[in-house]
Amino acid sequence: MRYAAFIAKVPKQIIIQMSEPKNSSATRVRIAPVTKLSGDFQLPGDKSISHRSALFAAIGEGVSQLSNYSSARDCQSTLDCLEALGVRIRRGPELIVIEGAGLDGLREAARALDVGNSGSTIRMLSGILAGQNFTTEITGDESVRRRPMKRVIEPLTLMGARVESSEGGFAPLKIRGGNLKAIEYEPPVASAQVKSCALLAGLFADGVTTVIEKTPTRNHTEVMMRECGAAIEVTKTEAGERISVAGRNPLGALGRYTVAGDLSSASFFIVAALVVPDAELRLRHIGINPSRTALIDALKTIGARIEIENPRVEHGEPVADILARSSDLKGDLELSGPVIANLIDEIPILAIAGARTDGTLTIRDARELRVKESDRIRSIVDNLRRMGVEVEEFDDGLRLRGRQRLLGAQVDSFDDHRVAMSFGVAGLIAEGETEIVNADAASVSLPEFYRLLAASGANIE
Ligand code: S3P
Numbered sequence: 001m002r003y004a005a006f007i008a009k010v011p012k013q014i015i016i017q018m019s020e021p022k023n024s025s026a027t028r029v030r031i032a033p034v035t036k037l038s039g040d041f042q043l044p045g046d047k048s049i050s051h052r053s054a055l056f057a058a059i060g061e062g063v064s065q066l067s068n069y070s071s072a073r074d075c076q077s078t079l080d081c082l083e084a085l086g087v088r089i090r091r092g093p094e095l096i097v098i099e100g101a102g103l104d105g106l107r108e109a110a111r112a113l114d115v116g117n118s119g120s121t122i123r124m125l126s127g128i129l130a131g132q133n134f135t136t137e138i139t140g141d142e143s144v145r146r147r148p149m150k151r152v153i154e155p156l157t158l159m160g161a162r163v164e165s166s167e168g169g170f171a172p173l174k175i176r177g178g179n180l181k182a183i184e185y186e187p188p189v190a191s192a193q194v195k196s197c198a199l200l201a202g203l204f205a206d207g208v209t210t211v212i213e214k215t216p217t218r219n220h221t222e223v224m225m226r227e228c229g230a231a232i233e234v235t236k237t238e239a240g241e242r243i244s245v246a247g248r249n250p251l252g253a254l255g256r257y258t259v260a261g262d263l264s265s266a267s268f269f270i271v272a273a274l275v276v277p278d279a280e281l282r283l284r285h286i287g288i289n290p291s292r293t294a295l296i297d298a299l300k301t302i303g304a305r306i307e308i309e310n311p312r313v314e315h316g317e318p319v320a321d322i323l324a325r326s327s328d329l330k331g332d333l334e335l336s337g338p339v340i341a342n343l344i345d346e347i348p349i350l351a352i353a354g355a356r357t358d359g360t361l362t363i364r365d366a367r368e369l370r371v372k373e374s375d376r377i378r379s380i381v382d383n384l385r386r387m388g389v390e391v392e393e394f395d396d397g398l399r400l401r402g403r404q405r406l407l408g409a410q411v412d413s414f415d416d417h418r419v420a421m422s423f424g425v426a427g428l429i430a431e432g433e434t435e436i437v438n439a440d441a442a443s444v445s446l447p448e449f450y451r452l453l454a455a456s457g458a459n460i461e
Contacts, residue, residue, distance in 0.1 A: 027440035029428030029450055032459035035409070037279035039456035041264055044068065045259025045336045046287045047445050049317065050075040051120045053257055055200065057098035058087045059128060060228050062253030066096040069259055069284075072445045074118035078207045081125055081138070083408075084109040091304075101255050103131070103204060112137035112172065115144060117373060117415075117444050120193055122171060123129070123152050131204025132177040141174035141375050143415060148440050149173060155198040159205055163258060182207030182247055186240075189368065190215035190341040195243070203230065203246035214240040215338045218291040223316040228252050256336070258417035260287030260319045264345045265446045267295050271349045272453070273324035274304050275356045275429050281456060283322045290318070294342035295350060302331045302357050329402070332359035338395070340366050349421040351380045354400050355389055356429070363397035370399035373444070374416035383411040383423050408432030417444035424449065428458055 029189070055078065057064035057255035083089050086107035088099040106128070113139055115121035122140055124147075129136045139145065145216075150410065151167035157163055159237040162176040182205040186196045202209025214402065218415050220245055225232045231246035266283045273281040278341055288296075288308060289315060294308055333354065343350065354361025369376040381393045385399065388407040391400040408430040411418035420441040427434030442449040456459045 009428075020241055022199040025176045027438060028362070029424070029436045030461045031434045031436070031437035033278045033426055033430055033432070034428050034458055037272060037276045037281060037428070037456045037458065038450070039269075040450060041281040041283070041455075042288065043261040044072070044448065045070045045074050045077055045445065046262040048218060049220050049259050051078045051124060051223075052196070052220050053254060053259060054078045054082060054096070054098060054171065055124060055128060056224050056228050056251065057254050058082045058085075058102055059103055059203070060100040060251040060253040061102045062100050062255070064098045064100065064253060064254040064305050065256050066098065067094060067256070067258045068261070070262065070445075072117060073447070074120065074445060075396060077114070077116040077118045078121045078125070078159050079119060081113040084111070084113055085136075103237070103250060104360070106132055108134040109136055112139055115140040118139050119147050120142060121372070122149070123193035124196045124200060125157060125258045126152050126163075126173060126175060126347055127200030128204075129175040130156040130159060130163075130201045131180055135174060135176045137172055142251070146170045147171075147220065148256070148371055151187065151189055151191060152193045152197045155183065155188055155194070156201055157183065158183050159209075161201070171216045173192075177204075179223070180205035180247070182209040184210040186212040186214070190338075191216050192217035192219075192221070192279065196221040199225070199243065199245050202245045202247055202252065204247075208244050208246050209243055210244040212240050212242055215341050216241060216287065216291060217341045220289065223289075223403065224254075227254060227316055229241040257315055260317050261285045262446070263292050265289050265449075266322060267346045267349050267436075267448070268425055269452070269456070270296070270299075270306060270324040271353045272425045272428055272456075274299065274327045274329065275425070277326055279326045281324050281401065285319055286322050287316040288318045288320045288322075291342060293348040294339050298333055298335060298343065298350070299353060302329045302333055302359070305331065329353065329357035330359065331357060332362070333357065334362040335363035336362075340368075344368060345418060346420045348376055348380050350385065350424060351398065352422050352426045353402055354402060354403065355384070355406060355426075357402035360401050361398060362399045364394065364395055372416070374414040374419060376416065376419065379412075379414040379416055379419045380422070381438060383419065386411050387426060387434070406430040410433045410435045410437060412436070413441040415441050417441045421446065421449050424453060
């Protein structure tokens with residue numbers, strides 16, 4: 001049965017569960033080319049903001065009611081870990097209710113915490129664990145256990161936590177926290193997760209903790225700290241941004257908090273609308289924090305028809321509706337330097353847009369992609385080549401000429417959600433059918449991806 005027809009009969013809740021089979025390696029999805037897409041919908045809450053909303057709600061005082069909390073498997077992992085630390089959470093279909101335990105209310109977990117595939121959970125939660133007077137073991141799936149953790153071990157150790165890791169600085173981590181002292185810290189990598197880890201630990205430390213950021217990264221932690229009444233100060237200096245937070249001040253609850261739709265998830269639909277010949281997609285209530293919008297700005301420079309409608313600010317976060325339409329993409333796009341941190345998660349889907357412009361797409365200074373959920377430079381290059389696209393691979397990026405034919409082929413998600421979804425979009429404009437192996441990886445950030453694409457007119461089986 002055609003996926004679109006099949007899912008039309010199944011309630012949404014069940015589809016989300018179905019897309020999480022025990023053995024995700026078995027899932028395959030076939031996508032046929034289309035000439036038309038149309039849709040007008042909302043997306044689940046931003047993954048970055050959802051993680052943070054749960055973490056802050058857990059260590060705040062009072063009850064927080066989170067709506068539009070992300071359905072991403074990663075964000076469920078954050079809730080699982082918090083529950084294991086004694087936080088009371090009620091998960092309804094519309095609302096996640098979290099009873100704040102306060103800064104000192106977490107309790108020792110009975111077993112090791114498992115973050116699944118979520119690098120954000122392990123890195124940010126480690127900051128909170130470093131503030132606890134007990135020991136926690138925290139680990140994740142094979143991909144998380146390959147991801148660099150020295151970047152969080154270093155600041156936490158400097159603050160006085162004892163952190164054991166596997167040889168080379170990998171998870172599992174064993175964190176013995178408590179009695180933290182404030183530090184001034186300049187992370188060696190541009191990473192919002194590392195910044196957030198140090199600032200979260202700073203909430204538990206005596207004194208004022210400062211993170212100095214040379215290259216700006218997403219600032220959702222800073223925005224949310226303000227929402228919870230933390231004593232946070234951000235100043236711009238020649239050396240970069242100085243973000244300071246005073247420790248040991250009780251945090252307020254988030255109260256009723258609606259998470260803005262996920263711009264990184266939206267980017268797959270935005271690019272799909274740009275590259276399919278007759279397409280118009282309107283995505284409602286999407287977070288457009290400027291620390292996340294470089295993809296839109298970059299695409300506009302090559303003629304993308306993307307409009308930002310009804311801009312507003314909610315809970316300190318800019319939000320808008322986004323309209324994307326078929327576009328004649330023209331010109332070269334060369335991205336390197338500080339802008340890379342702003343669109344790091346969007347590079348896989350940008351590569352698909354790059355195959356459509358009449359110029360050349362070049363990405364440099366993106367070595368971080370090598371240590372994401374998969375080695376994303378490798379995953380993108382490998383899959384593009386399988387689709388017959390000529391692409392040059394660099395240690396820190398890639399280059400491809402536009403207006404190349406994409407041939408339907410069997411591609412692999414490499415168990416990476418953003419790779420699965422990017423090649424789902426590539427399948428819409430390929431000649432012939434595209435099959436994605438391990439397609440269910442998409443559930444890590446957007447379990448609804450194939451359903452929404454099918455509802456917009458894609459042929460997915
Ligand atoms: C995230 C920060 C980025 C990003 C990830 C989410 C966050 O990671 O790639 O998907 O929520 O802070 P890094 O901090 O490792 O760059």
